[in-house]
Amino acid sequence: MNNPTNEKMPFTSHLEELRGRLIRIFIAIGILFVVCYFFKEKLFEVLTIPLVVSMPDNSTMIFTSLPEAFFTYLKVSFFAAIFLASPYILYQIWKFISPGLYESEKKYVFPFVFFSTIFFVGGSLFAYFVVFPFGFKFFLAFGTELIRPMLSIKEFLSFSFKLLLAFGIIFELPILMFFLSRVGLINSKTLITNRKYAILVVFIVAALFTPPDVVTQVLMALPLMFLYEASVWVVRLGEKKAACEEEVPQD
Numbered sequence: 001m002n003n004p005t006n007e008k009m010p011f012t013s014h015l016e017e018l019r020g021r022l023i024r025i026f027i028a029i030g031i032l033f034v035v036c037y038f039f040k041e042k043l044f045e046v047l048t049i050p051l052v053v054s055m056p057d058n059s060t061m062i063f064t065s066l067p068e069a070f071f072t073y074l075k076v077s078f079f080a081a082i083f084l085a086s087p088y089i090l091y092q093i094w095k096f097i098s099p100g101l102y103e104s105e106k107k108y109v110f111p112f113v114f115f116s117t118i119f120f121v122g123g124s125l126f127a128y129f130v131v132f133p134f135g136f137k138f139f140l141a142f143g144t145e146l147i148r149p150m151l152s153i154k155e156f157l158s159f160s161f162k163l164l165l166a167f168g169i170i171f172e173l174p175i176l177m178f179f180l181s182r183v184g185l186i187n188s189k190t191l192i193t194n195r196k197y198a199i200l201v202v203f204i205v206a207a208l209f210t211p212p213d214v215v216t217q218v219l220m221a222l223p224l225m226f227l228y229e230a231s232v233w234v235v236r237l238g239e240k241k242a243a244c245e246e247e248v249p250q251d
Contacts, residue, residue: 017096017099018096021092021093021095021096024088024092025085025088025089025092028085028088028089029078029081029082029085029089030081032080032081032084032085033077033078033081035081036076036077036078036080036081036084037073037074037077040073040076040077041073043076043077043080044072044073044076047076047160048061048156050128050129050132050133050136051132051136051151051156053133053136054133054136054137054140055136055140055149055151056140056143056148056149059149059151061151061152061153061156062150062151062152062153063152063153063154064152064154068153068154069153072153072154072157075157075161076157079161079164083121083124086117086120086121086168087113087117090112090113090116090117090120091109091113094109094112094113095109108179108182112175112179115175116172116175119171119172119174119175120168120169120171120172121168122171123167123168123169123170123171123172123223124164124165124167124168126167126171126223127163127164127166127167127168128164130219131163131167131216131219131220132160132163134215134219135163135215135216135219138215139213139215162209162210163210163216166209166210166220167220167223169209170205170209170220170223170224170227171223171227173224173227173228173230173231174227174230174231174234176231177191177231177234177235178231178234178235178238181235181238181239182238186235187235187239188232188235188236188239191228191231191232191235192232195228198228199225199228202221202224202225202228203217203221205220205224206218206220206221206224
């Protein structure tokens with residue numbers, strides 16, 4: 001992965017580079033945060049649609065401390081800013097690691113940013129449109145005449161943000177596997193051979209990234225297993241492409 005044509009940067013230079021990239025990311029998130037705050041009520045309304053649809057009639061959400069509603073809008077605006085800034089964040093991550101790549105590998109900047117954004121957004125949308133409705137209906141079904149749900153805004157946001165980010169991150173698995181294969185750390189044969197161990201790891205990861213209940217763990221584990229199989233396919237394509245490049249005669 002290290003580029004032999006470039007001199008090695010000292011550790012302090014790497015820290016300065018990382019600091020600069022982080023500052024750019026924070027500035028971008030800050031600008032988008034201000035923009036999103038103007039639409040805070042609409043953003044919160046959209047976020048709560050899967051829950052509102054699943055709630056019993058005449059149910060409402062509550063907040064239990066004076067500043068909770070105010071901080072709710074701040075959190076929603078901040079999360080929306082991260083979501084919108086994700087292409088720029090991924091681009092800055094690529095620019096940070098690109099000095100250690102070969103020239104032939106640096107050309108993947110656009111595919112990396114494009115597909116990483118697609119997978120991250122796709123994972124979050126999967127959580128919103130699939131996991132949220134199913135999960136909310138499942139948990140609210142335990143309510144009775146004696147046990148009525150009184151949903152706290154704080155708990156709802158914590159649950160929602162955790163799942164949205166978790167699914168967005170785990171959907172990056174095929175991208176991660178592709179670049180690990182390009183630097184020679186894994187190959188398709190290894191992925192196929194260790195499939196049974198991967199399934200175990202999938203359920204461990206699902207348990208770590210989701211609330212402590214079987215439903216959401218399974219809802220994360222199933223797409224993770226699918227993504228693992230997709231990763232095998234992606235790595236195979238990368239290997240075929242690399243083989244074709246090696247067969248091209250050099251002048």
